[in-house]
Amino acid sequence: MIYNTAKAFAEREIRPHVRERANDETFPLAIMAKLAETGLLAGPFPEEYGGAGIDNVSYVLLCEAIGGASPSVFTAALTVQLSLVSTAVCNFGNDEQRQRWLPDLFAAKKVGAFALTEPNVGSDPAAMELTARRDGDDWLLNGSKFWISNGAQADLIVVFAQTDPGARHKGVAAFVVDGNAPGLERQNIPDKMGLNASNTAGLFFDGVRVASDRMLGEAGDGFKIAQTSLEAGRTSTAACAVGIIQACLDACVNYAKQREQWGKPIAGHQLIQEMVAE
Structure with missing residues (x-):
């Protein structure tokens, strides 16, 4: 259905x-x-x-x-x-x-976006370079993300950040950040080889302030998330x-049924049938 x-x-x-x-x-x-x-x-x-x-x-x-x-x-x-x-x-x-x-x-x-991938480390949470530093009741995000689908269009972005570099993947946290947050710059990546009607962007965080109530789970849950x-x-x-x-x-099947050769659709030829079947 x-x-x-x-x-x-x-x-x-x-x-x-x-x-x-x-x-x-x-x-x-x-x-x-x-x-x-x-x-x-x-x-x-x-x-x-x-x-x-x-x-x-x-x-x-x-x-x-x-x-x-x-x-x-x-x-x-x-x-x-x-x-x-x-x-x-x-x-x-x-x-x-x-x-x-x-x-x-x-x-x-x-529109949502999922910001995990980074320029230098790809999607490896253990090596994440974007940091989240505690500042009173808030967190300050600094760093960048790249190849983020929906990134230039998103109203809210799930952003993964390292709260404790020494803890590697155990220090990663996930925050929901507004797409228009002060300090966040977004750059669309045009002329891709494919998926041209979905946008992809680089995200640059310069002291982006995020309230604690925008963290999903606890600090350290980011890897699991x-x-x-x-x-x-x-x-x-x-x-x-x-x-x-x-x-x-x-x-392929529709074309083979419509295209005629020697007075009949090419779908009737055994070699064409074999090509489609394989």
Whole structure:
């Protein structure tokens, strides 16, 4: 049921404009809003926070259907907004934090980003260079993140920072930072080889002040939060890959049925059938 609904949505709202959005590098905010209107942006999260409460198999089918039409829309709306950001907030935020952020994420009223990767260390939490230093009741963030999907568009960003460099991964914490926080500079990365309709950015933190009530869990929980969220992201990304492969197969079969050679569709030739089957 959910696959058919998502597939119909993708064919109606996404596929007709894929090339145009990729060429213009148009962030799919309007598509995210339409996904939210149909309930497809709520995912496998509790209904009390605005989620759809669907099971994981249904969510994978949703990712497959949307990913097969546009990996860019899938990346922005499902991998980042849901699998990464919403998983982090839902699994590790307290009830007040869930109530504060999740409904707006599921309604596409806010765009989320997941800031883990850094220029020098990649996605290795143990070697993280962005620091969080305690300052009274707040934390001051200094450092940079790179290749952050949704980064230039995000209203809220889950940022991972090192609170105790000597503790390595045991010192990492996760904060939810406003996208317009003073001291935060964002630079869009244009002209990518792919995913052109989802934006990717570098984030630069210069004394960004974050209140303590914006930390998810405790200082030191960041590594666990990152790993748990990435597991959800990997599952959805694998589903997207299946969707892309299915879309390729569908395109091949449709072409073979329409293209004629020697008076009949090439789908009737055994060699073509073998190529499609393999």
